[in-house]
Amino acid sequence: MTDRDTRHKNAMQKLKQHVDDKVAAATEERGLLMVFTGNGKGKTTAAWGTVTRALGYGYRVGVVQFIKGLWECGERERLVEDLNLDVAIMATGFTWDTQNRESDTAACLEVWREAERMLADPEVYLVVLDELTYMLKFGYLDIATVTAALENRPSDQTVIITGRNAHRDLLAMADTITEMQEVRHAFNNGLKARRGIDF
């Protein structure tokens, strides 16, 4: 065995030990609250990746889309025939297209009722609240209403919340937080958003 091989083997053994120790220490089992936030690409996409994953094991999944509702959405099209997937969409689409606080609030509260139904259903293994953070930021939804529904959900249910500028009460409750930071974005260099990739 060369020196390089030996060094490699030692490094890999150390890494394996580190991972094994962490796996052994993780003993608590329950549903998680995950927040995907930050200004970079990948928040909603990672949520849909998790939806695909959960459906792959036959779990029931609920998705509530608070903003992108009226956009074309390839992942929704791909999965929508799955009987285990339940999707609720806010009727108004992008809120900066309507510019009417009253009708946007009503549309938000209507789709929030669907979210509450999913968050109360022990058969639903994963709930995605896509772009929820903006509803709180714009004042369409009350943070206390949201945290109450999250706290009272079935203990095995995992929830993913996506969007920039997540409310500090959501961050405080979260088990896992990833901040998707934009290092570079093609769109800002004049590259067009691509069908099947960006939407």
Next chain:
Amino acid sequence: MTDRDTRHKNAMQKLKQHVDDKVAAATEERGLLMVFTGNGKGKTTAAWGTVTRALGYGYRVGVVQFIKGLWECGERERLVEDLNLDVAIMATGFTWDTQNRESDTAACLEVWREAERMLADPEVYLVVLDELTYMLKFGYLDIATVTAALENRPSDQTVIITGRNAHRDLLAMADTITEMQEVRHAFNNGLKARRGIDF
């Protein structure tokens, strides 16, 4: 209209103008090179979310899994029957389980040939090179080989590369880079990885 409504309307108009301006400025159309890196959760998941999205429009997709090959993988199970999806898996699984540099290098080069085939095929709209960064870091693959294959790929093909510690040459080439930063991870607080959520 109340003051609050007027302020809201003005803020939304400004936001809409900003987005409209950016959309108008984005005129170049070609496949993108995207890198999802950083130590947080969501890199591979966002890649699979994009796979689901592209399949939703009927595009052909190739996925090469360089490390997680032997793990259970719900998203692969969910999508694998899709005739537009081609998945190649590195045979050895987690490299720190084998701890043999020579056999890992051979396994890496074998699956890299599948990647090269996809990267040369104009029918493939999206190629995911999942966990490729570690192959470069461990010295199983040469960076020049990788950048040559990326540079010579069909101009309409988008490539997503995932993994921590992305090589600086990959970052220099990338159109979009998101760094998934771990703010908090349930696993580090003793919570078990969950089937259908974490794998």
